[in-house]
Amino acid sequence: MTAVTTTVPAGPPAVPADAAPAARTRRRSPSSGGNAPYLFIAPFYVLYVLFMIVPVLAAVYLSLTEWVGLGTPTFVGARNYADLLRDTSFRTALGNSAVYVLVSVLIVVPCALLVAQALNARGLRARDLFRVTFFVPMVLSPIVIALVYGLLLDRSYGVVNTVLRALFGIGSVDWLGDPTLAKVAISFVLLWRWVGYLSIFFLAALQAVPRELYEAAALDGAGALRRFTTVTLPAIQPVSAFVVVTSFISAAQLFDEPYLLTRGGPGESTLSVAMFIYRAAFERQQLGYAAAAGVVLFLVVFVVSQVLNRVLAIGRAQ
Amino acid sequence: MTAVTSAPSVARTAAGAPRRRRPRVAPGRVALYAVLGVLLLVFLFPLAWAVSASFKPRGDIFSSTSLIPAPATLDNYQRLLGEQPFWSWFGISVGVAVVATVVSVFVCALAGYGFAKFRFAGKRLLFGVMFSSLSVPFAVILVPLFILVVKSHLSNPWFALIVPWVAPAFGIFMMQQYIVQSVPDEILEAGRIDGNTEFQIFRRLVLPLLRPSLGALAVWSFLQTYNSFLWPLVLVSDSSSYTLPVGLNTLFQAENRSFDLVLAGAVLASVPTVLVFLLLRKQLLEGLSAGAVKG
Known part of the structure; x- marks a missing residue:
């Protein structure tokens, strides 16, 4: 939400500055004339109201009811929320989703930046080959990825264990059946799937940093690490903010990977909030309860993105 | 290169x-x-x-x-195609993705243009509301959207897999950024002097200038729709109108874990997206990067 105010004003300065002031004074009346702009954005807004605003409001209403999908919902007030607070499964799901978020923001995003740094090396050959190959996982369907990794990580026959057995003599690691290892496996798949995609944004940002800045810093005697913290990081701040917030939102609603790789198991050790919602609604017919969990997820994501935006924007002002 | x-x-x-x-x-x-x-x-x-x-x-x-x-x-492929309605899943996935892509590119270009080139009352607010939808997790609206679609008898896959997804805020933001940077006001001005209506200006003068970013958005949208899993999983109950991801999932969850068939299916299912990506990789990667740097 605040991303609007941070990102949008950042746009115009990038545009040649000479066009803007003239346009502002001369073209105010014709550009603002009539209802044309409203008609241009109308298709979006009609769809937006029908398929976003209405469902969000419906979610809030449903969350205050008990409903199995037939007949009329029974109003129960805040009982679903009270139940959620006491539900250990929901707490587990929140905890697991928090793990996915931390993995994304603290591991996947920095790795993407490192990959982008490597790809930004001057005179690198075959840069496009690397860039395109690293992006490919994003092109594939999550089911394809989950299927391949499910087979590779198979306890008795998987290639990963076969290799481990041959190299270190440790085999039969139950990658998807052990509560901790299953999280590790899912995190690795997340890393594999996202890192190339996110590095595209970082690479573009790095390429836009003027060389002179680095040269000036080097003249001042700054080493590689210092150049990275004093030149690179501030220069790519807006893109980093975008990448962090996007990864956060995607990870917070993660469904495909845990559902396809482990069904949330073993037990509930990889159950995410989105899976909790799916399970409550479509396997247990607790529609009101599922909606309440959705509203909680919405609030958490909303508040945290606000905080992230604020924190990252403060860093940028410095 | x-x-x-x-x-x-x-x-x-x-x-x-x-x-x-x-x-x-x-x-x-x-x-x-x-x-x-x-x-x-x-x-x-x-x-x-x-x-x-x-x-x-x-x-x-x-x-x-x-x-x-x-x-x-080729046994795995032959048995997959012989025993399973693979081509029907394939057809639905590709069909839905193509229609959704065409419509969504058009809707995004319209809205992006509206936000980029006009001043109007409420613009800041409307833009903010649009942008804020980026931070609404889909899981939040999953249940109510499903209920609304089913209760209004719109759960036909050709409607429900397409229409709710054709106006992604990300796409509008991307178009808006691109239009601000690359469509000069003079062109619109000239179009108005020539007596074109606002929509004619958009269609004849603006759209052709947007080709690179329309390509990027089209690839992005195709990948999103073609690969989407949770919504089709919830929505489609009839196995003949499964999308590919849902169909493959069902195969893999079946009791004999027919991973031989599913592997063949996974390879075939990846052909369209990999092909589209390889053909239009430049446009997609540059479109995404341009949005990032300027944004």
Whole structure:
């Protein structure tokens, strides 16, 4: 939400500055004339109201009811929320989703930046080959990825264990059946799937940093690490903010990977909030309860993105 | 890239020469290429393994570790296509993705243009509301959207898999950014003087200028729709109108874990997206990067 105010004003300065002031004074009346702009954005807004605003409001209403999908919902007030607070499964799901978020923001995003740094090396050959190959996982369907990794990580026959057995003599690691290892496996798949995609944004940002800045810093005697913290990081701040917030939102609603790789198991050790919602609604017919969990997820994501935006924007002002 | 093979000789003498005085460049380079090479393997190995395994007899998939299937067989593919309604899943997935892409590119271009080139009352608010939808997790509206669609008898896959998804805020933001940067006001002005209506200006003068970013958005939208899993999983109950991801999921969850068939299906299912990506990779990657840097 605040991303609007941070990102949008950042746009115009990038545009040649000479066009803007003239346009502002001369073209105010014709550009603002009539209802044309409203008609241009109308298709979006009609769809937006029908398929976003209405469902969000419906979610809030449903969350205050008990409903199995037939007949009329029974109003129960805040009982679903009270139940959620006491539900250990929901707490587990929140905890697991928090793990996915931390993995994304603290591991996947920095790795993407490192990959982008490597790809930004001057005179690198075959840069496009690397860039395109690293992006490919994003092109594939999550089911394809989950299927391949499910087979590779198979306890008795998987290639990963076969290799481990041959190299270190440790085999039969139950990658998807052990509560901790299953999280590790899912995190690795997340890393594999996202890192190339996110590095595209970082690479573009790095390429836009003027060389002179680095040269000036080097003249001042700054080493590689210092150049990275004093030149690179501030220069790519807006893109980093975008990448962090996007990864956060995607990870917070993660469904495909845990559902396809482990069904949330073993037990509930990889159950995410989105899976909790799916399970409550479509396997247990607790529609009101599922909606309440959705509203909680919405609030958490909303508040945290606000905080992230604020924190990252403060860093940028410095 | 093609430049890679021919450029180095020139680049090294021209730009590279002064820097060569630094002695530590060479070992760094070796490490750099080594790391990137290892990463390349990490990214390619699972895919190569899957393609290779899909041509192996079921018994060989786990027992033979060679990446070259020997004996190679088309058996998995033949049985998949013979026993399962694969082409019907394929048709629905591709059809839905194509229609959704065409419509969504148009809707996004319209709205992006509206936000980029006009001043109007409430613009800031409307833009903010649009943008804020980026931070609404889909899981939040999953249940109510499902109920609304089913209760209004709109759960036909050709409606429900397409219409709710054709106005992504990300796409509008991307178009708005691109239009602000690359469509000069003079063109619109000239169009107005020539007596075009606002919509004619958009269609005849603006749309042709947007081709690069329309391409990027189209690839992005195609990938999103084609690969989406949760919504079709919830929505489609009739196995003949499954999308590919849902169909493959059902196959894989079946009791005999028919991974031989699913591997073949996974390879076939990846063909359209990989093809679209490879053909339009430049536009997609540049479109995404342009949005990032300017945004």
